[in-house]
Amino acid sequence: MMKTMALLGLGFWILALGLFGGQTLHVAVNGDDGTGDGSAENPLATITAALDRAQDGAEIIVGPGEYTGRIRLRGNFATPVTVRAAVPYTALLRHNGTVITCYTGVGIRLEGFDIAHDGPGAAGLVIQIQDLRSTDTPGGNDPTRNITIENNIIHDSYNNDLLKINNGARDITVRGNLFFNQQGSDEHMDVNGVENIVIEDNIFFNHFEGSGRPNGNDTSSFIVVKNSGELAVNRNFTIRRNVFLNWQGSTGSHFILFGEDGKPFFEAEEALVENNLMLGNATHVMRAAFGVKGSRNITFRNNTVHGDLPALAYAMRLNREGNNPPVENVHFYNNIWSDPTGTMGAGNSGANDFSDSTAADVASFELTNNLYWNGGSDPPETGDLVNPSDDTAAVTADPILPDLTQTTLPTWLPQSLRFASGNTTIRAEFLRLVNAYGVLGAQSGAVDVADPANAAGEDILGRTRGANPDIGAFEQAPCVLIGDLNNDAVVDLNDVYLLASRWLSTESDLDADGRVTVLDLVRQGNGPTTCLGF
Template identity: 50%
Template sequence: MDRIHRAWLAWLFSAIFSTTVLAQTFYVATNGNDATGDGSLATPWASIGGALGKLHDGNFDSATVLVRPGIYTGRQSLVGTFAQGVTVRSEVPYQAQLRHTSQAVVAYVNGRGASGITFEGFDIAHSGPGASPLVFHIDGGGGNNGVGNLTVRNNVIHDSYNNDLLKVNNGVTNVVVEQNMFYNQTGSDEHIDVNSVEDVTISDNVFFNDFAGSGRTKSNNTSSYIVIKDSNDNEDFFLGSDRVTVQRNVFLNWEGSTGSNFVLVGEDAKPFIEARNVMFENNLMLGNSTNVMRAAVGVKSGENITFRNNTIAGDLPALAYAMRVNVENSVVTNEQIHFYNNIWSDPTGTMGASFGSGNDFSDSPPGEVTNWTLVNNQYYNGGANIPADASETINYTDDPNRIAGNPGLASQAGLTLPRWNPATGMFADGSMNIREAFVKLVMQYGVPAASSEGVDHALAAQAPLDDILGNLRGVSPDVGAVEMLRSGTGDFDGDRDVDGRDFLVWQRNPTAGDLTDWQAQYGSAVILSVPEPSGWVHWIALMVVGGMRMCLAKGTRSAPPR
């Protein structure tokens, strides 16, 4: 074997070793011990904070911490700085239950920092009434203090008995909140409070409330599901939240106050713009509840806020069906507020009619919003007129490309809330995981009829590249959150493969696609995914074997006799 081939093999074995390190796994268990454990399956650690501290101190980057099933009481801390990233995961999805009478999970300023951590697969809640505020708290301590670059994924975060479910605040940067399920905050607080931060993405989550399902009283006093604001002025690194994206989420079953919204920008009547550069796109908002809200969307203190390709459907009901754009401090004015390619569809004909008032499309007092845009949206009010009011700044008649007509969305009667049931290991709608529940909601209630006037009629320049399920939109995109798949794919549920679940989707809604496509593609993957690290190990191993054979064969042929 010559020098070049030896060097080549050395590189490959180095790659194998590095990949093995990438896949290094440690354990946390209810019978573990942070002092005497070594993180192995036989002698696990006892807490997530203890595990992460050991990994940080031992320079174990790119590792995975598996948390074994069981109930973990007390605060779990996300600590440590990991350039390559570590993952903390419930070994069995949602079977590691994190409970506390205060914050169950925190990422706070500490000597090790809190960065490069992905936290996924847990069931997280307060342990019961009397808890201190917040279930999950990510606090930057004023900013530039090593807290950020965090991902919160595929968790059931529910039942706060005091304040928010998740608060991200005080100078934090680079946080991704994706594929989670949120329900049941307490009081005039939120599912997620995004507060004086930058570069936060909230995507592919399910938001609803179901207080009765948790044996709690529905007081109709909770606040918005998501609020984006700045409560502490310039006490931290930022004045106003900046660059926040809310995309591909499902919102449903409003049980909050009549003064709140599914999503809200600005809240605290500060003498400055509380949020700028915020994007809401590809969200599905379902008005299946009988509880009245203020409006689906609220903007009280925002600049450069874009709301595009969202679908708002159902009775809602609300005091204003689409939006409320106003200010609560006269020294600020909402600027650059844009609405493109959205569907607003109330099949009952009572758009914005609540408490005996007439129909109302928007609440937008004169002088409280400037430089706004309403273009290329679809409007339907059960065959009745879309409400317009000359005293409001924004009316549907201001939309020069307005699309009228029934989008053909399915009735929400009989909708099953997909709350988690740990006893059965399933969600109430029969789903096995959050993504499955998410896709069911989208496919059942968010897909327009093929005959909808909004199909192929979005303003392409303002449409996202993909839709709520990640399907590419193409050159003639549709309005609303869902892009109709008419191009020969049998993947009706958007999960990137073609199987029996797609047929069930088609049975419920034949407009989801062509059944012959499903028959032809059954058992196939629509899009190849990036290999997992283990896949790369396998690939490199094959390369090693092939390389060794090549080198040995070459050596056999060319090596001179000795």
């Protein structure tokens, strides 16, 4: 009887370890895949070997240093396995080809790494996620799925895209990463023949000079969603709460583009693009901030497009490519298009242009309750199909957005493990960018005038909008006088109005729990001196 009870007890603890993800495996640059057991004292050498030993819910901790060679994210985990850098951004993953492949993985989370090609001459792609699991067809009976890429610095491809998600993969989340410097006529993200993709809370920009590389003005869009492989399904995309800035690409590309390959079917379907901040701080000409080619059922709402943004068309290009069907059911609600210089869409031609769109290319669209600001001049009206005058609930007013002439880029300084601004995390840098360049002024014409029926439920910082939402990505919070707060009052980082750039010098001003006391506030720049919003 006692022996039976002991066996039952042992079985309980084995089950508990599986249920609660008690397994921890360690990887280090001095580890060994042959003799290592994954303990802190005897680590493994590669992430791939650790995944091959991992149980459901395990955590794989990767020590600082440079890891060279291809990493294969593989294994089928009902409870996701987390692969995490022990110290964010200090584990450098490098290869002269695709650095990370995920062809057969299920239930894997990758967090906290610095990922890049090792230099010129590398083979294509930095990260690729695709379905090679299904035995019937890509995206079929058992696809690669439930993969999360979070809080990584993904940069400097010397051949093709930074991140390619394709060939039937589904249920992929890309959250809170920093992307910069793809190569040539390719993208930060190529999302291609897949389903259920969420792209949120990331920073997308280019700064080739910061990596010691020439800028050829030849790179393509930051995000492209298309269906090159002609798969049966390419749908359900959410692109929200991202920051896009510092365009250095070609004049034929966009921050976000749906469709590209001229296929004789809808290349992308069922997409929501909301609460993104798109900054026109650079001098290089782009095609338009947003583009749709041969795609349908796409909603673009509560986004803020702000700055000079020299472009061939300021807001959008809606068109067919090759054998595409006409664009269908594209909706624009509660967005800000604001060029304070009065050159909205001037691009190379010198003539202002709001959109590029024709009746032959667009079967149906809706433009409702958006804000248009062209530095006090009338927003451009042209012979294109889509014009501000098509918006019967248009708001023509100054959104009072911050000046972009002295934009501090989110440049990562690897030697000092911090950004040029002084921040040490991607999230802190994201908050700085939003608060520095996306906040509505106190008398903004965008405040409380969004259409609630078509508004996003939250803003770019994830805050609930309420019954009278604002137009654009940022929701201006009500203000209270600092003098009305007790000295020990605390304010959550995500809820502070004008926190990052105008009240705190760096994230080091935060308390250990990620909050800030009112007495610690130090005014930076031109923020208001009498109120905080939360």
